[in-house]
Amino acid sequence: MILQELRDPHTLRQLLSRQFLGSLLASPQGRAYVLTQAGIAESTDEGAVFAHVSQRVEDPELLRMVRKHAEDEERHAQLFFGCADRQGVPRPEIPSNLRVLERLNGRLGIFDRRVETDRDVMDAYLVLQVIEERAIEQFATIEPVLRRYDARSADVLQGIREDEARHLLYCRAITKRYAPSERIRIARLRELREAEAAAFRDHQRSGIRHVLASGYLPGATAFVWRTAADLLERRDVLPYTRFKDEAHGETARAA
Incomplete structure (x- = not known):
């Protein structure tokens, strides 16, 4: 049964991620790195989406959702930065090439053009949806590992994850409102999930290389993970x- 589960790429990736995080989060420097990176993603990456779409959203109720969503993400960023500062080491500099949204936009070019149509709003918020989906999954992986070393920060992370699950409702409401049709929305969501997965793969590879180069892991552990990273890239x-x-709580096929 265990061997059969490990043949599933998702299960294997989750297992390896937890093992890697166990090594990384064991040190204050590693925890500060992960928490700082999470804070930047909440403020800078997602903030770019809100700034991009707010110029077009006119419906008062939807605009309220956009603003509430933006306020939540900025609050999350400050919570993450506070957790990073409690580690007792300086916050590290996070290279710009470790930002998923930049990689994703490099593939799509969505944020290189003005928001002029309803479909542009749909696209931007679908990008935000796939980013939120990734955050929910990543936070679920990080939280139990972080709890071994810093229960207070793990509690913060769990609370933010619950907020992100609620934010998916905002994403679905706004994309459904601005989509030309449900068929187009679902098809575009599939495309963006493909692009996000490819961008996250590249981001993850760069992140592991950065961690190894920055000395966050002890020598022997770093050697093991450098070898594992080389194998995984193949x-x-x-x-x-x-x-x-999923399309919106149902399978895409059913929708």
Whole structure:
């Protein structure tokens, strides 16, 4: 049974991620790195989406959702930065090439053009949806490992994860409101999940290389993970989230 489960790419990736995080989060420097990176993603990456779409959203109720969503993400960023500061070491500099949204936009070019149509709003918020889906899955992986070393930060992370699950409702409401049709929305969501998985794969590879180069792991552990990273890069499987086949709480096929 265990061997059969490990043949599933998603299960294997989750297992390896937890093992890697166990090594990384064991040190204050590693925890500060992970928490700082999470804070930047909440403020800078998602903030870019809100700034991009707010110029077009006119419906007062939807605009209220956009603003509430933006306020939540900024609050999350400050919570993550506070957790990072409690580790007792300086917050590390996070290279810009470790930002998933930049990689995703490099593939799609969505944020290189003005928001002029309803479909542009749909696209931007579908991007936000796939980012939120990834965050929910990543936080679920990080939280139990972080709890071994810093229960207070793990509690913060769990609370933020619950907020992100609620934010998916915002994403669905706004994309359904601005989509030309439900068929187009679902088809575009599939495309963006493919693009996000590829961007996250590249981001994850760069992140592991950065961690290894920055000395966050002790020598012997770093050697093991450097070898594992080389092997994993040869096994080019896209790291989809568990949301891959969902449209909005139903399977895409059923929708």
